Amino acid sequence: xxxxxxxxxxxEKNRLILYAAAGTVLLFAPLxxxxxxxxxxxxxxxxxxxxxxxxxVVAGFAGLLDMAYVAFFGIGAYVFALLSSGHFNIHLPFxxxxxxxxxxxxxxxxxxxxxxxxxxxxxLAIVTLAFAQIFRLLLLNxxxxxxxTGGVNGIYNLxxxxxxxxxxxxxxxxxxxxxxxxxxxxxxCSRLKKSRYGRGWEAIREDELAAEAMGVNTxxxxxxxxxxxxxxxxxxxxxxxxxxxSVFPNNxxxxxxxxxxxxxxxxxxxxxxxxxLGAVFLSILPEFLREYGAxxxxxxxxxxxxxxxxxxxxxxxSFGFLSKAKKRPDKDETGVLRASTDLYYQEKEGDxxxxxxxxxxxxxxxxxxxxxxxxxxGIMAVNTLGFQVREREILSIIGPNGAGKTTLFxxxxxxxxxxxxxxxxxxxxxxxxxxxxxxxxxxARTFQNLRLFSSxxxxxxxxVGRFCRTKAGPLSIVFHLPLHNREEQExxxxxxxxLSLFGARLTGYRLGxxxxxxxxxxxxxxxxxxxxxxxxxxLMLDEPSAGMNPQETEEMTRFIKHLRDQYGYTIIVIExxxxxxxxxxxxxxxxxYGRKIAEGTYDEVANDKEVIEAYLGRKRxxxx
Amino acid sequence: xxxxxxxxxxxxxxxxGAIQVLYDINVEIYDGELICLLGGNASxxxxxxxxxxxVCRVKKGSVTLAGERIDGKPTQYIVSKGVAIVPENRRIxxxxxxxxxxxxxxYLRTDSDRVKSDIEKMLELFPQLRERLHKPGVYxxxxxxxxxxxxxxxxxxxxxxxxxxxSMGLAPVLVDRQFHLIQEVNKRGTAIFVVEQNANxxxxxANRGYxxxxxxxxxxxxxxNLLDNPMMKKAYLGGGAS
Numbered sequence: 001x002x003x004x005x006x007x008x009x010x011x012e013k014n015r016l017i018l019y020a021a022a023g024t025v026l027l028f029a030p031l032x033x034x035x036x037x038x039x040x041x042x043x044x045x046x047x048x049x050x051x052x053x054x055x056x057v058v059a060g061f062a063g064l065l066d067m068a069y070v071a072f073f074g075i076g077a078y079v080f081a082l083l084s085s086g087h088f089n090i091h092l093p094f095x096x097x098x099x100x101x102x103x104x105x106x107x108x109x110x111x112x113x114x115x116x117x118x119x120x121x122x123x124l125a126i127v128t129l130a131f132a133q134i135f136r137l138l139l140l141n142x143x144x145x146x147x148x149t150g151g152v153n154g155i156y157n158l159x160x161x162x163x164x165x166x167x168x169x170x171x172x173x174x175x176x177x178x179x180x181x182x183x184x185x186x187x188x189c190s191r192l193k194k195s196r197y198g199r200g201w202e203a204i205r206e207d208e209l210a211a212e213a214m215g216v217n218t219x220x221x222x223x224x225x226x227x228x229x230x231x232x233x234x235x236x237x238x239x240x241x242x243x244x245x246s247v248f249p250n251n252x253x254x255x256x257x258x259x260x261x262x263x264x265x266x267x268x269x270x271x272x273x274x275x276x277l278g279a280v281f282l283s284i285l286p287e288f289l290r291e292y293g294a295x296x297x298x299x300x301x302x303x304x305x306x307x308x309x310x311x312x313x314x315x316x317x318s319f320g321f322l323s324k325a326k327k328r329p330d331k332d333e334t335g336v337l338r339a340s341t342d343l344y345y346q347e348k349e350g351d352x353x354x355x356x357x358x359x360x361x362x363x364x365x366x367x368x369x370x371x372x373x374x375x376x377x378g379i380m381a382v383n384t385l386g387f388q389v390r391e392r393e394i395l396s397i398i399g400p401n402g403a404g405k406t407t408l409f410x411x412x413x414x415x416x417x418x419x420x421x422x423x424x425x426x427x428x429x430x431x432x433x434x435x436x437x438x439x440x441x442x443x444a445r446t447f448q449n450l451r452l453f454s455s456x457x458x459x460x461x462x463x464v465g466r467f468c469r470t471k472a473g474p475l476s477i478v479f480h481l482p483l484h485n486r487e488e489q490e491x492x493x494x495x496x497x498x499l500s501l502f503g504a505r506l507t508g509y510r511l512g513x514x515x516x517x518x519x520x521x522x523x524x525x526x527x528x529x530x531x532x533x534x535x536x537x538x539l540m541l542d543e544p545s546a547g548m549n550p551q552e553t554e555e556m557t558r559f560i561k562h563l564r565d566q567y568g569y570t571i572i573v574i575e576x577x578x579x580x581x582x583x584x585x586x587x588x589x590x591x592x593y594g595r596k597i598a599e600g601t602y603d604e605v606a607n608d609k610e611v612i613e614a615y616l617g618r619k620r621x622x623x624x
Numbered sequence: 625x626x627x628x629x630x631x632x633x634x635x636x637x638x639x640x641g642a643i644q645v646l647y648d649i650n651v652e653i654y655d656g657e658l659i660c661l662l663g664g665n666a667s668x669x670x671x672x673x674x675x676x677x678x679v680c681r682v683k684k685g686s687v688t689l690a691g692e693r694i695d696g697k698p699t700q701y702i703v704s705k706g707v708a709i710v711p712e713n714r715r716i717x718x719x720x721x722x723x724x725x726x727x728x729x730x731y732l733r734t735d736s737d738r739v740k741s742d743i744e745k746m747l748e749l750f751p752q753l754r755e756r757l758h759k760p761g762v763y764x765x766x767x768x769x770x771x772x773x774x775x776x777x778x779x780x781x782x783x784x785x786x787x788x789x790x791s792m793g794l795a796p797v798l799v800d801r802q803f804h805l806i807q808e809v810n811k812r813g814t815a816i817f818v819v820e821q822n823a824n825x826x827x828x829x830a831n832r833g834y835x836x837x838x839x840x841x842x843x844x845x846x847x848x849n850l851l852d853n854p855m856m857k858k859a860y861l862g863g864g865a866s
Contacts, residue, residue: 379763400795402765448793449713520665546793549664549821549860576795617797 026183030175039171045283046178047240050185052263052279053272054232057189059261060270061198062225063205065121068128069260071135072109072230074252076101076237078139081155081247082148094161098238105234106227113226117219120208132257139249149249156246174243181239185232188478190272192228195477195484196463196470196491199456201225202270203464206453213413213447215439215468215534228474262304268314277315359568361586362391366570367412367443367538372421372431374407374594381407383594384421389538394564394571396581398605399591400615405574406448408591409540412572413445414438425538440468444536446527448543448574454516458506461515461526462495465533498532501559521552532563539563541573545580557583578606578616590615628691630655630815631676631707631784635685636695638668638675645671647840649685653784653817658810660826660847661819662860663836669819670712672836673786676817677709678702690783704732706783710790714773718762722753725761725772729779739779746775749808767798771805778809785809787818791825803829823860827851835860 033039051073058066079101083092092100116127143151150156161168161177168177192198200221203211212218241247259282267278285303289296307315367389374382382404389395397405411418414435423431430438444465453461470491472484499506502525510518515526524544531539544560545553557580563569575581581588581602588605590598592615598608605611629652638646646668653659663669674680675695676687682695694702708729717725726746730739747754750771756764764772770790777785790806791799799822807829810816820826827833827847835843835856843850850856 398795400765401767401793401798543793547665547789547821549823551859552665576793578796615795615797617800 026179030172030179033175036171039175041284041287043171043175043178043243045280046175046182047236047243048260048263048283049182049276049279050232050236050239051260052267052275053185053189054229054236055260055264056267056270056272056275057192057201057232058225058229060264060268060275061193061201061205062222063201063269064222064225065125066128066226066229067125067257068109068112068131068135069229069233070252070254070257071132072105072233073237073240073256074135074139074247074249075105075108075230076234077241077247077251078149078155078237079104079234080238080241081158084159084242085155086157087147087150087155091159094163094242098235101238102231102235105237106231109230109233110223110227113223117222117226132254136249136253139252152249154246154248154251158242158245161242168242178239178243181235185235186272186276189232191478191480192474193270193272196467196472196487197221197224197474197477199460199464200467202456202460203453203467205270206455207451209415210447210451210453211464212435213415213439213445213451214465214530215436215444216464217434217436224474266304266307266315271314274314281315357565359392359565361393364391365389366391366426367572368424369412370422370424372408372411372418372423374404374411374416375419380594382411382418385591385594385596386421387589387596387599389570389572392564392568392570393586394560394573394584396585396588396602397572397574397591398576398578398581398588398611398615399597403591403614404594405591406542407594409445409542409572409574412438412540413443436468439534439536442536443538443540444531444534445540446524446531446542446544448546450523450527452515452523452526452530455514457512457514458499458518458526459495459511462499462529462533463491465530466491466495466535469535494535495533498529501532502529521548524548524556528559537568538570538572541571543574543576545575545577553577553580556580560584582606629653629688630690631817632688633672633676633685634688636675636682636687637684638671638680639683640671640680645680645839646675649675649841651817651834651841653815656810656813656815657831658807658816658818658829660830660833661817661836662821662823662826662833662850663819664821664860667836668839669836670788671839673709673788673817673819676702676786677707700732703780706781707786708777708780708782708784709786710770710773710777710788712788712792714766714769716761716764716769716772716776719760721758721760722756722764722772723758726753726775726779729776730781732780742779742781746778749805750775766794767801770794770798770802774805774809778814782814784815784817787816789819789821791820791822799825823856824851 029042030039033042055066055069058064058069080097082088083090083097083100084094112128112131116124119127139149140151142149166173168174200211200216203214203216204218204221208218240251244251263278263282264275266282267275286296286300289299292299365388369388370386372382372385373380385408397408399405410416411431412423414430414433414437417432421431422429425441425443428441430441430443433441453464456464470487472487475481476484496507499511505522505525506529510522515523518526524547528541528544541560545556548556560571560573561584564571573584585602588600588602589596590605590608590611592610597610597614598605606616631651631653633649633651636646636649637644649672651661651672661669661672671680675682678694678697678699685695686693687695689702689705689707692705694705717728720728723743726743727739730742733739752768753771753775756768761769761772787806790802794802803825806816806818818826818830827850830847832844832846833850834841835850843853843856845853851861
């Protein structure tokens with residue numbers, strides 16, 4: 001993972017200095033605080049940071065609107081209080097209660113998640129909000145018939161923490177404890193973000209369907225995000241309970257949830273340093289506004305509104321020196337007409353055209369589709385369709401709009417199971433599998449209307465494709481175990497190799513560019529690169545040249561051929577441009593109303609009466 | 625007829641944040657004309673349309689509609705003054721029926737009797753829509769969606785119709801039909817400004833064309849001259865490439 005110094009941002013170059021500075025500040029901060037009041041604020045700030053980072057995993061990375069988050073914070077705190085106080089006369093040591101409370105929160109988070117994960121967006125928010133309310137009502141009312149939660153009075157007089165012979169009582173000692181816990185959370189979250197987990201979560205946030213179709217097990221990953229968030233909340237809750245020496249239902253109410261969300265949104269969803277800064281800012285700000293009494297909350301709200309209006313991407317969003325600046329080619333002054341914006345790209349002629357053909361069509365059937373039918377509530381999008389794809393064949397599918405071409409791709413890639421019929425790939429039945437399982441089996445696709453992960457970099461977009469080929473779990477990632485390190489290096493190498501197929505259009509300074517800043521044609525290329533990164537052997541390209549001009553279309557045509565001739569991919573392509581179809585296809589399949597109306601070589605299909613009528617129009621050869 | 629342009633962009637600069645996208649754009653469209661705007665990806669074609677509609681702010685220069693300055697005005701005002709758009713990828717309202725989609729096009733109109741007869745006219749122009757009148761828009765095929773988007777735009781009674789890549793993702797037979805329809809609508813008296821990648825097709829029906837490259841207009845001429853221009857052939861028309 002060696003990179004040029006020029007590729008790194010200012011922060012990365014001066015990383016060690018920044019770490020040392022932060023360490024020094026944290027080491028001496030508790031000692032120089034003016035009084036206990038400020039020490040308390042300092043400790044609380046550390047707690048808020050942890051809490052915000054936990055929510056950042058759920059809402060920031062994975063984009064799940066978890067409104068029960070504060071309840072998990074409460075579960076951690078209450079479990080801690082019950083296990084180390086006189087309430088039930090249980091007095092477990094801190095080193096046992098801390099993980100127990102965190103795991104309890106995680107377990108309940110997991111349970112709640114597994115019942116509500118199928119819900120999306122607002123619906124998930126409503127269900128989790130209901131859960132949070134139930135939790136609070138339980139806290140308030142479970143003091144009868146058996147006193148479990150202590151009702152309104154909560155639980156107080158917790159055991160003092162004893163750690164390695166020290167008893168933690170003084171505010172200074174608590175400050176150190178909290179901030180050490182916070183640093184652990186910060187490291188864990190940063191490492192998660194830069195791993196296959198982080199990329200998987202962010203892919204889900206950006207486009208769930210595309211994430212699934214690129215091999216991310218979205219249901220499972222969302223559940224894990226929910227659980228990790230709950231784990232961090234529970235962990236923070238335990239420390240909070242001890243810090244406050246008591247727990248009350250009011251500590252875990254709606255206002256706390258709103259504040260944590262403000263911190264995460266202010267910091268920028270998914271941005272770890274940003275969220276830390278947001279948490280620090282919103283923990284300290286109220287203290288400065290205290291003297292304004294009634295105006296305090298108003299000022300607080302006003303500052304939030306102004307900040308969000310000015311920097312919707314969060315306070316750390318994009319400071320020039322923190323992230324590489326995005327560039328658009330300047331105005332072209334040469335006066336030569338160019339159909340593409342990629343002014344600085346020169347295709348190396350030899351690469352594409354003269355390479356000797358290493359692979360050609362084989363005879364073995366790799367994809368066998370039999371009697372596949374898709375019935376959308378009475379509308380037959382695909383109707384008892386059957387065909388075979390042979391090894392290293394390029395098959396083009398043509399047909400009028402609404403003929404069922406994209407539906408066919410959706411069926412093969414598992415986005416929905418066929419109403420009838422079977423799809424067999426390499427001897428294995430793939431109909432009925434989930435999209436991520438189909439990708440793992442070796443079939444990857446692109447989308448007609450571009451579904452990139454727009455705020456991820458070019459490199460990360462392609463890396464998501466490697467998700468299904470890697471296995472590192474959360475422990476391996478958080479502790480940087482060999483499995484994770486090896487896989488990351490392998491991922492980096494494999495992805496760069498794929499991207500280099502596209503030359504300067506996707507490599508160099510573009511590696512770090514967010515997908516949304518790419519030109520339209522480059523976004524199409526990146527979609528293909530992402531599909532290639534999955535190690536699939538069968539590629540399904542949905543209108544790869546749509547929206548490209550003749551020059552770019554020609555290049556794309558050559559590229560598709562190149563993928564087969566030089567790398568031996570089997571390719572199914574949906575295409576409307578007939579010159580593309582003519583140039584690349586071994587076989588052409590024409591669909592209309594979900595049925596096969598013709599199959600054969602380009603010439604056979606193009607001369608078919610039915611095809612001309614349904615698709616080509618009276619002029620058999622189009623103008624171009 | 626050619627006294628005052630119905631739509632005029634004069635020395636227009638447009639920015640996205642700090643990035644300049646359009647440089648000194650000059651476009652004039654007269655009543656009843658069919659004009660096309662050609663250019664590669666990210667050359668600023670869609671931005672030009674967004675600038676006319678007031679979605680992107682004009683930083684320098686002016687946009688006038690039949691003599692009235694419309695730059696800086698809100699989009700809904702500009703639409704009420706007679707600009708309509710058929711957006712890229714159609715963007716019909718998926719859960720509204722075909723009829724409701726069309727009625728949305730007439731949202732700003734108050735003459736409900738005329739709207740009814742105009743809808744009837746649209747159904748004559750696009751007979752396929754009549755069969756689907758009460759179906760949600762999402763069930764339409766690509767070609768039908770394109771017709772619906774045109775009908776919706778025309779129902780605002782525009783002085784000028786903007787079209788963003790109408791041929792994108794359509795089967796060849798539909799592309800022909802689509803351009804035929806554009807011509808038909810134009811013949812009925814609506815000025816049309818169409819943005820296209822499919823330069824051959826667009827020029828074959830247009831009166832004049834403009835060519836955009838990295839945000840500047842580098843060429844403007846009659847459609848026939850553009851078709852014959854050797855530089856155009858090389859860069860956009862793919863002359864002899866197939």
